[in-house]
Amino acid sequence: MSNVDVVVTGLGATTPLGGDVASTWDALLAGRSGVGHLTQEWAGSLPVRIAAQLAVDPSEVLERVRLRRMDRSEAMAVIAAKEAWADSGLADAGLDQERLAVSFGSGIGGAITLLDQDDILEQHGPRRVSPHTVPMLMPNGPAAHIGLDLGAKAGVRAMASACATGAEAVALGLDLIRLGRADVVVAGSTEAVIHPLPVAGFASMRAMSTRNDEPERASRPWDKNRDGFVLGEGAGALILERADHAAARGARIYARLAGAGITSDGYDIVQPDPECRGGIRAMRMAIEDAGLTGADIHHVNAHATSTPVGDMGEIKGIRAAIGSHPILTSTKSMTGHLLGAAGALESIAAILALRDGIIPPTINLDDPDERLDLEVAAHKARTADIQAAMNNSFGFGGHNVALVFTRA
Amino acid sequence: MATRTEITSGLAEILEEVAGVNPDDVAEEKSFTDDLDVDSLSMVEVVVAAEEKFGVKIPDNEVQNLKTVGDAVTYIEANH
Numbered sequence: 001m002s003n004v005d006v007v008v009t010g011l012g013a014t015t016p017l018g019g020d021v022a023s024t025w026d027a028l029l030a031g032r033s034g035v036g037h038l039t040q041e042w043a044g045s046l047p048v049r050i051a052a053q054l055a056v057d058p059s060e061v062l063e064r065v066r067l068r069r070m071d072r073s074e075a076m077a078v079i080a081a082k083e084a085w086a087d088s089g090l091a092d093a094g095l096d097q098e099r100l101a102v103s104f105g106s107g108i109g110g111a112i113t114l115l116d117q118d119d120i121l122e123q124h125g126p127r128r129v130s131p132h133t134v135p136m137l138m139p140n141g142p143a144a145h146i147g148l149d150l151g152a153k154a155g156v157r158a159m160a161s162a163c164a165t166g167a168e169a170v171a172l173g174l175d176l177i178r179l180g181r182a183d184v185v186v187a188g189s190t191e192a193v194i195h196p197l198p199v200a201g202f203a204s205m206r207a208m209s210t211r212n213d214e215p216e217r218a219s220r221p222w223d224k225n226r227d228g229f230v231l232g233e234g235a236g237a238l239i240l241e242r243a244d245h246a247a248a249r250g251a252r253i254y255a256r257l258a259g260a261g262i263t264s265d266g267y268d269i270v271q272p273d274p275e276c277r278g279g280i281r282a283m284r285m286a287i288e289d290a291g292l293t294g295a296d297i298h299h300v301n302a303h304a305t306s307t308p309v310g311d312m313g314e315i316k317g318i319r320a321a322i323g324s325h326p327i328l329t330s331t332k333s334m335t336g337h338l339l340g341a342a343g344a345l346e347s348i349a350a351i352l353a354l355r356d357g358i359i360p361p362t363i364n365l366d367d368p369d370e371r372l373d374l375e376v377a378a379h380k381a382r383t384a385d386i387q388a389a390m391n392n393s394f395g396f397g398g399h400n401v402a403l404v405f406t407r408a
Numbered sequence: 409m410a411t412r413t414e415i416t417s418g419l420a421e422i423l424e425e426v427a428g429v430n431p432d433d434v435a436e437e438k439s440f441t442d443d444l445d446v447d448s449l450s451m452v453e454v455v456v457a458a459e460e461k462f463g464v465k466i467p468d469n470e471v472q473n474l475k476t477v478g479d480a481v482t483y484i485e486a487n488h
Contacts, residue, residue, distance in 0.1 A: 063428070064428070065426075065427060065428035068426075069449075127456060127459075128456060130453065131449040131450075131452040131453060132449055132453075
């Protein structure tokens with residue numbers, strides 16, 4: 001436990017369900033799927049022809065010339081961070097920029113730029129390769145662009161821990177404020193890899209759903225007939241702020257970021273530990289860090305990606321670390337799996353569930369796996385008095401991150 | 409053979425596409441960096457696009473001499 005309290009004072013997102021937090025949250029509560037057919041010509045030859053693409057393309061939001069110097073993942077990051085910043089009211093708060101940090105990551109980085117520029121290199125030679133290539137594909141690009149936009153001078157950090165990136169970036173933000181390195185941190189993550197190579201790569205791992213005829217039913221965490229995750233894209237941003245700093249300026253507070261736990265499996269490069277031992281330690285660590293016990297956690301926004309192995313390991317883990325009482329959901333049933341951005345978007349969902357006392361549904365849970373022995377908000381949003389909520393994120397490489405949010 | 413006016417308007421199209429420069433602002437006496445706010449990476453893009461549009465080669469050691477739009481027009485006029 002730390003004696004420095006950290007609160008969330010702004011949220012921003014661009015997702016397959018909406019171009020901002022409000023539209024995304026409405027769609028989540030309504031149980032709407034953001035998954036659709038990939039209509040691009042390249043998709044025709046792939047085994048997977050479905051994905052959750054952005055509801056609002058960055059070209060509708062950002063200025064054209066700026067956009068052509070950014071990777072899609074960077075553009076999404078900037079859009080989400082702008083919304084969160086405006087939402088926080090910090091623009092007019094006279095914040096010392098040397099006390100503002102960024103902790104923003106991506107699971108894969110500027111892969112679309114890398115692949116597109118490689119095409120140009122092959123077809124037209126090196127002279128035609130864009131001079132913006134390197135800053136567009138570098139994994140710290142999203143964090144750096146946000147830092148430039150806001151004039152952040154307390155360090156711009158770029159996390160990369162595959163599908164745990166977003167949650168780990170938030171956890172790092174918590175550390176930065178607790179250690180006194182910043183008063184405010186823009187934390188979150190972005191991912192934009194809906195492109196034939198990453199899709200083919202994941203498909204070759206047999207990790208993705210091939211329910212190509214029923215895109216809206218393809219992401220079905222914990223359902224008996226789940227057959228893999230559905231790739232999504234998007235970004236989520238949270239403004240983390242030292243509680244006394246937020247109080248002094250009369251900021252609107254969404255929730256308290258009460259604790260974080262980070263562990264690694266040491267088990268396999270991609271397979272999750274079937275006993276979820278690393279996940280259990282992360283969850284316990286986060287609960288202890290928050291000064292709570294498992295009994296206090298009322299809701300878990302689970303990692304549950306709709307893969308046959310991963311979903312059930314986490315159930316064992318939640319039961320061991322928290323107990324049999326929390327109500328679970330997997331918003332990936334609607335958004336698909338945003339990979340590195342998942343932890344940021346799902347933290348936002350957990351925070352809003354806490355604030356509004358309503359848990360978004362897990363759609364497509366028609367025929368639950370018989371090993372699912374915990375309560376899930378299946379099909380429809382569920383009202384609940386939530387005092388504390390957890391977000392879990394696990395990633396290739398054996399990364400496990402749990403975050404605990406409590407009511408403001 | 410393109411005239412100086414045609415080359416200038418061709419450069420204006422490239423500058424708009426690459427750097428968002430208003431074509432009305434493009435004139436021979438304007439400096440790429442000081443007047444039109446074209447940064448060094450964008451200048452590389454302008455040069456490559458101009459090479460293609462006008463069928464010229466603009467070597468890197470020549471680019472530093474192209475301070476104004478007029479300098480570029482003169483080079484292109486002499487070499488295409």
